[in-house]
Amino acid sequence: MAEELTDLVKARKDLVWGLYSDVRLHARHAEMLRSNVVNVMIVVASVLVAVIANDGGVERSELPLCVAVTLAGLIGLAFAASYTELFERNRRRAVRLRQHLDDEFFADGPASLASLLDEADVPHESSRLHRWTRGITGTTQRFWLLLPAAVLVAGGVLTAVAL
Template sequence: MPDQLSDTAKARKDLLWGMYADLRLHSRHAETLRSNVVNFSIVIASLLIAAISADGHIWRSDLALCLGVVSVGLLGLGFAASYTELHERNRRRAMRLRDALDAEFLSGPEPDIEDLLEESDRSHEAGRLYRWSRAITGSTQRFWFALPVLVLVSGVTLTAVAA
């Protein structure tokens, strides 16, 4: 049968698909780590800010806690950037493998994976919710940087008031 793949082609297809699935899993894991780090930094900063403002005033003695908020903001921003890069690297690798699968095994009259995804994205991107949310945030990746930056700015402001 001409439509049947050779054992080598089957092995290659399975290998490419396995690598694609593994890289997508790593990409999602990096997103989960990014989310957890940002959430954890917000919790820690909230606790520090609660301790700073518990007496209703910001005193010079609160300076160490204020610098702690700055540190949490910087660390959160650094980790968010690092995990964003890791996510993007694994996502791009997976897309390259998907393209290879499309070119090698799905080059027929039927749409390939990329075509199906693009068609789905067009209908999604035509919706008002997508256009509205992208007008506000631009990219969801930028949103993950906004929260640590907010913590950092809060810490710098509290440090300036305490100093």
């Protein structure tokens, strides 16, 4: 009976760990998709702005290109916001699963997973570079929303000038 219980505990631990790994992988995938789409949107918008500005001014004939820049920013912003939510959902799931692992399997040990992570983060979070960059950007999620928003605003301004 004791061996069955041990096997059951091992199976539960493996199952929760596998689920944790899977959810973290989904979060990374969402983050990678978000950053790639925003990067492609910036390249597309840059090419469109280069074509618009090639003749030295913005004319009415370039209105479709200006609208395309605006649409690129709008689509990029919607995609970035959607994938930010998806990343955050999977990140929170992973934190909850890690907490479950801590509570069930590491509560009696010398250190929990959360305490090890917190301890490992202290040198980085106390650095001047970390405090400076977080003071400017807040979180990287804000940064990935700011870029498509800037393209959206630039497209709106170009569209207004072209009218």
